[in-house]
Amino acid sequence: MCPEQANNEHATRLGSCYGWCRRCKQVHTLPMGHARDLCRGLMLELEQTKRIDWHVPPKQADPRLTTDYLFGPARGQMFGVMEYVDDRGQVGCAKAFSGQYNGIWHVDGWVGPLVDTSEMDRISRPVERTIKELGRTIAGLSDDDPLRRDLVNKRRALSKGLMKKIHGLYTVSNFRGETRLMADVFEGPGGMPTGTGDCCAPKLLNHAVHNQWIPLGIAEFYWGLENRSGSKKHGRFYPACTEKCQPILGFMLCGLADK
Structure with a gap:
């Protein structure tokens, strides 16, 4: 099959x-x-x-x-x-x-x-702007530049922190x-993947509960x-x-x- x-x-x-x-x-x-x-x-x-x-x-x-x-x-x-x-x-x-x-x-x-998208945008935009700026700076550095690793780690930490804040809104x-x-309530191994809670079934079930369906x-x-x-x-x-x-x-x- x-x-x-x-x-x-x-x-x-x-x-x-x-x-x-x-x-x-x-x-x-x-x-x-x-x-x-x-x-x-x-x-x-x-x-x-x-x-x-x-x-x-x-x-x-x-x-x-x-x-x-x-x-x-x-x-x-x-x-x-x-x-x-x-x-x-x-x-x-x-x-x-x-x-x-x-x-x-x-x-x-x-x-x-499930999430208040206006609040998510308020939290996300300044951090995403910084992440993009770091990306442009990193792209202009050679692989052996010692600053590159620091900036890559900083960008990774910002992304991880932003995702944690976003998940906290759900x-x-x-x-x-x-x-x-x-x-x-998440019952999966490791951390929550990006997009958790945004699929059809969670949207529909949450809507049903709040409407007493x-x-x-x-x-x-x-x-x-x-x-x-x-x-x-x-x-x-x-x-x-x-x-x-x-x-x-x-x-x-x-x-x-x-x-």
């Missing part, structure tokens, strides 16, 4: 959303359910309209939100759909894209990020009514040009990623089975 077939089989068998829960000492799971069919409807919408803001009149559409972006140098990305029951007993669905879409965090009709909630710093299923698929490693292909379903999502999903799903 080829890797993409294995991933699709894995997503079908276990559901796209699961993770180890420290409190319960077990894996919590959420099946795909009808969300898989809803994803197929989303795929059709993307295929026909070729943009993610199809709900607005064409003349008002943002050119940055066309799906051409997904088939260019940036390549594709993950999309997810969650089916849920709201506090009035009505069934609905919500959708999310992973990370940013063409540099944009917030798009009407799509679930937004909180995640679960269905027991608990909210914790994402860094405190009960998720019935989540499904995720990849749309666009195959990624550089070849591990994700256009139109395929995949489970939540091992490195960034599963280490926090156990906490986020905790309590859902009791609803």
Whole structure:
């Protein structure tokens, strides 16, 4: 079985959303359910309209939100759909894209990020400016210049410190009514990878908790040009990623089975 077939089989068998829960000492799971069919409807919408803001009149559409972006140098990305029951007993669905879409965090009709992006920008911009300045200085130094190593180490320390501050802005909630710093619930080896908390499943689950929705299923698929490693292909379903999502999903799903 080829890797993409294995991933699709894995997503079908276990559901796209699961993770180890420290409190319960077990894996919590959420099946795909009808969300898989809803994803197929989303795929059709993307295929026909070729943009993610199809709900607005064409003349008002943002050119940055066309799906051409997904088939260019940036390549594709993950999309997810969650089916849920709201506090009035009505069934609905919500959708999310992973990370940013063409540099944009917030798009009407799509679930937004876990983090306050304005606060993240406030923290990031001055440090990123310094990091870029250091990069330009380093590029102008010879490999044997003693200053080069010092500047490389300084740049690395700044990047590491910035990532720690950014991760400190992320909180995640679960269905027991608990909210914790994402860094405190992460169950993976080593430090948190860049982009942890920005994928579809964490966005959708956090949104469900804060709106008092009960998720019935989540499904995720990849749309666009195959990624550089070849591990994700256009139109395929995949489970939540091992490195960034599963280490926090156990906490986020905790309590859902009791609803």
